[in-house]
Amino acid sequence: MAKLSDGLYTVGQFAKKAGVTIRTLRFYDKINLLKPSTYNDLGYRLYNKEDFGRLQKILTLKFVGLSLEEIGDIMKYDINDKDFKKSLNIQKKIIEDKINHMHTVLKAIDETLLMVEGQEALNWDKFVKVINLINLDKKWIDQYKNASNLRARINIHEKFSTNKEGWMPWYFKQLNIPKNSKILELGCGDGSFWAKNINEVSKDWQIVMTDFSEGMLNDAKKNLKEWKHNFTFGVVDAQELPYEDESFDVVIANHMLYHLNDLDKALGEIKRVLKPNGIFYASTVGKNHMKEMRDIISCVDKDLLNMEGFTLTEKFQLDSGKDRLNKWFKNVEIYKYEDSLEVSEGYAIIDYIFSMPGNIESVFKGDKFSKLEEIIKGLIKDKNYIHITKDTGFFKSIK
Template sequence: MHSEHEQLFTVGELARKCGVTVRTLQYYDKSGLLCPSGYSEGGRRLYSRRDIIRLQQILFLKSMGFSLEEISQKVLPADSAAELTQVFKNQKTILARQLAQIQQTIARLDKIMEEIQSGNEVGIEKLLMITRASRSDNPYFFLPRHMSKEQIEYFIQRFDEDGTSDFNKKLLEFSAKLIDLHGRNEKPEGAEGQQLAEMWWNLVMLKTKGDLSLIHDIGSVIINENNWPQDAADLKDATLTFLRKAVLTYLRKNNIKLPKNHGGIDK
């Protein structure tokens, strides 16, 4: 039911104003992702303010690389001012994280160009680093896609935007070392393996603010092989084999006991 004075848009009007095609909106309707709030007497689709907010979320999540199936599970209600504020707050956090990643990549490129202009040869390791950074400064960037709304909000409340850049930098260094140790067939129980496990533990403490119950939310996503993107096979293998063994040894040696209902990478 719409108020008498509520502005409604036809599918063509909404498509023009939001920069999408009519065919896209028709497809969203057919798939149940964005159904119009009503129809005209002539049977034309009519979209309301509520539909526009939903479309904005769909387009934002799509730009982040989510599939339509994933998007259907992540679109939040925005019927009140508080709910709409939360929608945009979440999007702001994601964009701020991306901005920090872009700025870090730009800084790396500037440094590489300075070395080139100085006549120094750029080593293969730096080229590989830049290649990895060009994709994402967070090698576990896929994790939020597989977390519930409550889990994401929980992390957002405990991890401010200012700390995201520093955390991603540490995580990138960690993942590079993890892949290197795994590739060299080092023992997870060895000195380097345990140093890596300690690094992981410190990152977990930083991310969770010491709340051990959050390890379940992170670990349960990581150990599910179906959650990993196809282009992260090296990190996936290193994480699910080498890191799990290294962490288990580290926890035992340091007598660290997690909540009984914990799960994940250290299980």
């Protein structure tokens, strides 16, 4: 089949090679699901090889039963389409979740069929259970977004940090956890902290993993399922801990206290569940953390710095956290991790910005997104990377 000399396909060529109709491509363009890479001088749509990857993802997600609106939401949370390994892993996870969900619904229907066949009086609670299970299908998309955002924030640090030891291994080494300790982690996310340090985790520890997000907790279970350690899991609000007084030797809160609406209430709960002389570790960032990111955003639109993603950590930072902790604990000490980023790939910065709380991605439409890309490309061109300050550390407090 003939191909344009610069590696682009007309809409007819692209449709024929991909096995879809021209009408389908025009519709996907209209709803912003698959935009052409460019247009020729006459205004005709032109597609490139990378657009086959995007189309494949759309068709895969459609195959498992997602609506075009749901597919559009997922596509928005995967900015870097050139990373096809990442894209395929995401598709694999979504398909696995969909299959598991369908098996759960099928089991519930089988149980209801047995009830219908064996009883004259129907138990309508069984039908309600099936309805509720079907509705869960709508929740895991939001859970996926949360997990995808967390992964984007972790990835930039893993790939571009100048301190090659890594934050999580360094932080874990600083913990002074006695043998036979009972440990509570609040806001465990996907369990990366323990998975990355699993060889250092003592098998005599009892580790209670909690998060406010059920989706995050499910990811943590998957990440830790192969390890024969004493992990238990629970969906928990840190402001109302469902544990008895003086239950834990250690409580850990990694980069999560600034998410809480009532920080003092949570600190009171943490103190309550700690044993006498129990240790509380709380990691966070300082006011200079990722300041170059804010400089980039300011060049696009300084008013965007008032959004939640750029103000959230002010609730609990390295600069002010000690005063908050001193109200509840004794011997509060601060430890800082020396590091910075040298980011050579612009998409990683865009991924990170769009992963921040407050739905920041929705603001960057049209000209603002183009300006953001232009600024990042220009900065990388100067030095082949963008230097970004990191201001990270933790507090160690004693009850």
